Structure formats: C-alpha cells, structure tokens
Amino acid sequence: MxxxxxxxxxxxxxxxxxxxxxxxxxxxxxxxxxxxTCLLGPSGCGKSTLLNAIAGLEKLDAGKIEFQVSSxxxxxxxxxxxxxxxxxTRNLKLxxxxxxxxxxxxxxxxxxxxxxxxxxxxxxxxxxxxxxxYLGLVGLAEFRRQYPLFLSGGMRQRVGLARALAIEPExxxxxxxxxxxxxxxxxxxxxxxxxxxxxxxQTALLVTHDVEEAAYMGxxxxxxxxxxxxxxxxxxxPLPTSARDPDEAEFIGFKKTLLNIVLKLIGxxxx
Amino acid sequence: xxxxxxxxxARDDPLxxxxxxxxxxxxxxxxxxxxxxxxIALRAASIFTLIFIWxxxxxxxxxxxxxxxxxxFAEVGAIIQxxxxxxxxxxxxxxxxxxxAIAIVLSIPIGIFMGTVKAIExxxxxxxxxxxxxxxxIWAVLAIMFFGLNEHSAYAAxxxxxxxxxxxxxxxxxxxxxxxxxxxxxxxxxxxWSKIVDVIMPxxxxxILAAIRYGLGFAWKVVVVVEMFGFSNxxxxxxxxxxxxxxxxxxLAWTIAFLIVMxxxxxxxxxxxxxxxxxxxxxxxxxRR
Numbered sequence: 001m002x003x004x005x006x007x008x009x010x011x012x013x014x015x016x017x018x019x020x021x022x023x024x025x026x027x028x029x030x031x032x033x034x035x036x037t038c039l040l041g042p043s044g045c046g047k048s049t050l051l052n053a054i055a056g057l058e059k060l061d062a063g064k065i066e067f068q069v070s071s072x073x074x075x076x077x078x079x080x081x082x083x084x085x086x087x088x089t090r091n092l093k094l095x096x097x098x099x100x101x102x103x104x105x106x107x108x109x110x111x112x113x114x115x116x117x118x119x120x121x122x123x124x125x126x127x128x129x130x131x132x133x134y135l136g137l138v139g140l141a142e143f144r145r146q147y148p149l150f151l152s153g154g155m156r157q158r159v160g161l162a163r164a165l166a167i168e169p170e171x172x173x174x175x176x177x178x179x180x181x182x183x184x185x186x187x188x189x190x191x192x193x194x195x196x197x198x199x200x201x202q203t204a205l206l207v208t209h210d211v212e213e214a215a216y217m218g219x220x221x222x223x224x225x226x227x228x229x230x231x232x233x234x235x236x237x238p239l240p241t242s243a244r245d246p247d248e249a250e251f252i253g254f255k256k257t258l259l260n261i262v263l264k265l266i267g268x269x270x271x
Numbered sequence: 272x273x274x275x276x277x278x279x280x281a282r283d284d285p286l287x288x289x290x291x292x293x294x295x296x297x298x299x300x301x302x303x304x305x306x307x308x309x310x311i312a313l314r315a316a317s318i319f320t321l322i323f324i325w326x327x328x329x330x331x332x333x334x335x336x337x338x339x340x341x342x343x344f345a346e347v348g349a350i351i352q353x354x355x356x357x358x359x360x361x362x363x364x365x366x367x368x369x370x371x372a373i374a375i376v377l378s379i380p381i382g383i384f385m386g387t388v389k390a391i392e393x394x395x396x397x398x399x400x401x402x403x404x405x406x407x408x409i410w411a412v413l414a415i416m417f418f419g420l421n422e423h424s425a426y427a428a429x430x431x432x433x434x435x436x437x438x439x440x441x442x443x444x445x446x447x448x449x450x451x452x453x454x455x456x457x458x459x460x461x462x463x464w465s466k467i468v469d470v471i472m473p474x475x476x477x478x479i480l481a482a483i484r485y486g487l488g489f490a491w492k493v494v495v496v497v498e499m500f501g502f503s504n505x506x507x508x509x510x511x512x513x514x515x516x517x518x519x520x521x522x523l524a525w526t527i528a529f530l531i532v533m534x535x536x537x538x539x540x541x542x543x544x545x546x547x548x549x550x551x552x553x554x555x556x557x558x559r560r
Contacts, residue, residue: 057458102452104452105551108551119459148551
C-alpha cells in the first residue's frame with residue numbers, strides 16, 4: 001500500500017542565545033508497509049520534529065523523505081519526496097493525529113471531518129458514507145451532531161483519529177496521541193486504535209516515548225537516541241497484533257526485552 | 272481567547288472510560304430554568320427600584336426639576352406613538368451604523384496585520400493607544416470644524432473615536448489565535464479561504480463581538496454630542512431642544528426612549544448574535560454562581 005523511507009535526515013534549530021542546536025543527526029529508517037511503525041525515543045529527542053517534516057510542516061536541512069505509494073489511484077509505484085513542497089504531492093494523503101485533539105470546537109463532530117474532506121477534495125457523495133464508517137469505527141456514531149467541548153477528552157481524541165482516518169490516508173501519522181489522556185482511557189484508545197489500523201491495513205507512524213506503548217502498538221519499533229537523534233536500533237515486534245495482551249506473559253516478556261534494549265542503548269548516554 | 276479552554280477537563284469516568292452517554296452530555300448542556308427566572312426577577316426589581324426612587328424624589332421637587340415618572344413615561348409613549356422616535360432614532364442609528372461600518376472595515380485588516388506582522392504592530396501601536404485616550408468630545412469638535420455641520424462630521428467623529436477600541440480588540444484577538452490549529456489545517460490541505468472562514472474567523476468572532484459591544488456604548492455617547500452641536504435631527508438634537516425650552520420632562524423622555532432602543536440593541540440584537548455564534552461553547556453558569 002505505502003511505504004515511507006527517511007534517508008539521512010538532518011535538522012538544526014537556532015536557539016534564542018544564538019547557539020545552534022542539532023535535533024536530527026542523519027536519521028535513516030524505513031517504515032513498515034501495512035503496519036504501525038513506532039518511533040520510540042526520549043522526550044525532546046526530535047521524533048516529533050521528524051514526524052512534522054514527514055507531514056510537510058517542517059523543512060529538513062538535508063535528507064530525503066520518500067513515499068512509495070501503490071494505491072488504486074496510481075499505476076505502478078510513485079515516489080514522492082517531501083510532500084506539500086511540490087504540487088504533485090497533493091495527491092498523497094497523510095492523516096495526522098496530534099497530541100491534543102486540535103479540533104475546530106465551533107464545528108460539530110461531523111463538521112470537523114468534512115473540514116478535512118473539503119481540504120483533501122473528497123468527492124461530496126462520499127462524505128456521508130465515510131462519516132458513518134469512520135465515526136462508527138471509533139465508536140462515536142451517535143455523537144456526530146455534538147460539539148467537541150461537550151465531549152470528554154478521550155472522545156475528542158477519537159474525533160481526531162476519525163478525522164485522520166476518514167480521508168483514507170496512505171500513511172497515518174500519530175504524535176503521542178494518548179499521552180494527555182488518563183491511563184485507563186489511554187489504554188482503551190490504544191487497543192481500539194491498534195484494532196482499527198489492523199482492520200484497515202493502515203500504514204502508520206506513531207511517535208512515543210513510552211516503551212510499553214511501543215511494544216503494544218508497534219509492528220516495527222525504531223529506537224531514537226537522545227538529542228541529536230540518531231537511530232540506534234530497529235526491531236520488528238515478534239508478536240502479531242492479536243497476541244498483544246498487556247496482561248499476558250508473552251507480551252510482558254517482550255516489553256522487558258525492549259526496555260532492556262532501550263536502557264542499554266540510550267540509558268547510559270542520558271546518565 | 273477567554274473561555275475556549277474552560278472545557279470540563281478530564282471528565283472521563285475512570286471505570287467506564289469514554290462512557291459518557293448521550294443523556295449525560297445533553298444534561299450538561301441544559302441550563303436550570305429556575306436560576307434564569309430568579310435572574311430575570313432580580314434585574315426587573317433593580318429597574319423598579321430606580322423608578323421608585325425617582326417617584327419619591329418627584330414628591331419633594333417641583334415638576335420642572337424632577338417630573339413625575341408616570342407623566343414622563345406617558346411622554347415616552349407619545350414620542351413612540353407619534354412616530355417621532357422612529358424618525359429621530361432613525362437618523363441617529365444611521366449615523367452610528369455608517370460610522371460603525373467604516374470603523375469595522377478599517378479595524379479588521381489593521382488589527383489582523385498588527386497581530387501578525389511585528390513591524391506593523393510597532394507602527395500602529397502608538398496611534399491606536401493614543402487614540403484611545405482622546406475624549407469623544409474632542410473628536411466631535413474637530414470633525415465639525417473640519418467638515419462643517421453635516422453628516423460627514425457625524426460619521427467621522429464616531430468612526431474615529433471607536434476605531435482604536437475596535438482595532439485593539441481585533442489585534443489582541445489575532446495574537447491569541449491558535450497556531451496549532453493552523454498547522455492542523457495545513458496538514459489537511461485546507462484552502463486559504465477555508466483557513467480564514469473555518470479556522471481564523473470563528474476564533475476572532477468573540478473578540479469582534481466584544482469590540483462591537485464596547486464600541487457601540489462609546490458610539491452612542493459621541494453621536495449624541497455631535498448632534499447637540501447644531502444638527503436639526505437625531506436624538507441628541509431633541510435632547511438639546513428640551514434643554515433650550517427647559518423641559519426636564521422632554522429631556523428625560525427622550526433619554527428614556529433612547530435607552531429603550533439601546534437596551535433592545537445591546538441585549539437583544541447583540542446578545543442574540545453572541546449566543547448564536549457561541550452555541551458550541553458550554554455555558555459557564557455552573558461555576559460562576
């Protein structure tokens with residue numbers, strides 16, 4: 001369906017005192033097709049900057065971001081570099097779920113989705129079936145006429161997820177979407193997101209600093225070092241989606257393995 | 272933005288996360304009817320107290336100084352019935368309306384540019400802040416000296432005196448716009464038009480409404496002063512005529528008739544406008560008390 005390749009990505013910011021701060025230091029990895037790739041790293045290491053660069057919100061100093069898309073719209077495979085920078089990449093659809101829901105609070109739930117439909121030029125006769133399908137998937141079918149501020153935090157994040165999915169993106173980008181929810185809401189939403197992505201065969205990138213979340217959500221886990229970010233390890237999750245139960249020994253075992261790897265590779269640098 | 276973030280945060284029920292039912296959501300939305308009734312009763316009592324004090328005063332002073340409230344209100348009724356109010360108020364409203372249109376058309380772009388471009392902010396800040404301190408009476412005098420006694424001077428005086436106020440509101444509102452929502456709309460390829468209409472204007476609208484409210488309060492004061500200077504119609508002219516014939520009853524009757532129209536515009540029209548553009552916001556009543 002779609003793959004994302006990031007090649008030797010460099011990015012620096014100039015701090016307020018004038019000093020240059022390197023954030024991305026030659027990051028290279030390939031996301032998995034039809035699965036969730038977790039970008040796991042310490043807070044503030046530059047994972048979100050990279051995700052924003054992939055979304056076209058941020059420009060890299062050097063490096064390449066390539067999308068290989070073989071959807072029905074394209075014959076064969078098309079390769080794009082950074083989207084939004086070139087007009088032809090407007091055909092590439094990227095869904096984005098933010099840390100905060102980032103909803104238009106003055107629009108109803110359905111209005112938040114149709115806002116994205118209009119932007120992404122979804123044909124008008126598809127709006128209704130898509131509203132039903134994706135709001136149904138996230139469990140908000142009966143709330144489509146509601147305004148976001150009348151919904152709970154978890155429900156608002158679900159609206160954000162539905163908005164990103166409903167444009168039927170080649171790649172779904174998620175930037176710590178569960179980190180501001182309480183533990184139980186987050187746990188439930190993680191499970192639902194995992195199931196929905198598996199059901200839709202969605203290619204997705206998920207940025208997180210939470211090892212357990214990476215072990216649970218990631219089909220592939222890309223481990224970032226502390227700033228400036230480099231890739232220190234890439235590993236594939238040995239457990240299929242259906243076998244990832246947070247309370248099962250097998251999952252707990254993998255989580256420990258992952259935690260040990262993270263501690264060994266980036267723990268010392270932190271200390 | 273003031274109350275955008277006043278969301279009932281972390282409402283999630285820990286046991287049944289995301290378990291808000293449709294019923295509880297609508298219940299949160301409804302306003303208790305009794306509280307509204309008490310509120311209206313208190314407001315009415317306040318008005319009646321004022322009229323009562325006036326009536327008591329009228330017992331101790333001659334009618335030339337404090338006329339009887341009942342007679343004054345009869346005069347108000349006569350002004351309304353004879354259609355005079357419609358004509359004079361029409362003239363005053365037209366002046367305020369035109370001036371407002373001018374001020375809005377100027378202040379929206381200036382305010383938006385001040386909120387987005389640092390250089391424009393630095394350039395416009397001194398005149399805006401200075402303009403705010405100039406009394407409306409001075410603008411009225413200047414406008415009449417410059418344009419003479421005609422409609423232009425009324426438009427100019429009112430427009431110039433409310434312009435700084437409107438500009439400041441829109442300037443501050445623009446600075447408060449959520450940049451993250453603009454990123455969001457870029458991700459979903461929203462067009463420039465959609466960004467303005469769906470993302471920016473809804474955030475500005477409450478600031479614009481507040482500006483209109485303050486601006487109107489100021490505009491009425493200035494327009495009446497301009498009319499007093501020698502216009503031959505408008506509410507201000509009628510008040511001055513009452514003054515010249517030393518008819519306290521006429522002065523008060525015109526003032527009251529004017530107030531009635533104002534109350535209708537400010538609470539009725541603008542209040543309705545405000546409610547209809549903020550339907551999406553949960554009412555704050557619950558915590559105000």
